[in-house]
Amino acid sequence: MISRKSYYSFGRFALLLEGELPALQQADRVLRYHRFRPGEQNATPDWTLRLFSATRDDPAWPVVFETASCRLLAEASGWWLRYGPVAFEARGATLQGYVPPGTEKLPAFTFGLVLVLSLLLREKGWFGLHAAGLVWRGKGVLLVGRSDSGKSTLTYSLVRRGWSYLTDDAVLVHRSGEDIVAVSFREDFGLDPESVRYFPEVAVCRDRQPTDPAKLRVRMDRLHPGRFQPRCRPALLIFPELADISESRLVPLRRSEAFGRLVQAGLLLGRADDPAERRLLDVMGRLVRQAPAYLLEAGPDLLERPGRLGQMLAAALPESTVSVHQTSA
């Protein structure tokens, strides 16, 4: 087998990836897709991830989080993530990934690795949020919600009308002094192939999105060059919900309601003994104090009259908030 060692950076964090091909090649694709860039050789890494072509049984540790597809086990010395046939073990800053031969290209490896990255960043106080990010005249807007809430389509329609973007689906939020800042965790958009009806230019996109093969991978740097913003200070929170109404509208949300919705969209593991859990709630609480929140009841009129959404959001943006953080993410 062939082994390799590669350095990556994400914001101020450095990751050393080492292990065997072909798992390493797939990991490289997933990392780049999530904006990890080739880093300085021999940098002191925050994390070291070693990948092995091997199968390992789960340790007899308590299960702290479980869904239909993944299971997280933890004890004082570290955690263990199982995603289908793939497993990752973390002890301090060192991680081992067990990727049985032939499973490198399965979604389980991609999803498992993305979750691992989210957990590592979470321990540093950077919390993943299911949200799209946009910037209009220096002010950040987050559209928060599940994958089927219309975020990507609405976000893409705004980019076509001159808005800058962070992402259509994945941001990380963290504290920067007294502010909460949102950072893009993925630049390319994932659009339903049907959206070609409204956005004919995406017909040139042939690749599928690695994390959701049902969607087109839209290379935003090619279709909309120069519009990417790596980070912003959110000034407005929007929670879109598809609605069968003729006239879409924004409904103000109380902060407590917005907080509940944010927590649902974040990576809350349900671990009372985990200090990161309370930091996450602190960050979400600060975010709803920083940015007013609205429910967007989104009807078909938003696609039929594409200028309307931009007008609604621009009108809801607070006047006084400025500052797009320009440092690299």
Place this chain on the structure above:
Amino acid sequence: MARYEPDPRVNFTRFDEGEGVLLHLETKSYYTLNATGVFIWEQLEAGRRTIEELVAALLDHYEVTQEEAERQVRAFLEALEQEGLVQRQV
């Protein structure tokens, strides 16, 4: 005299409008409190753990009758206990 201890797995977030949110970190259940609920929860966090102490604090802060204060405190604590947000210790 029964004492009501906030469960250490519960996180409280207060907002300016007098509203607050309790989140049980293990069940991930989420509860919105009105201004009176926020006031009583903050009294619990400040160490006032009996019905008598909480009623006295409510009477100091709000213009309510003794009966109304006691009714509100008992109803609130009962709901908290049922949801596992406080533990009653006799």
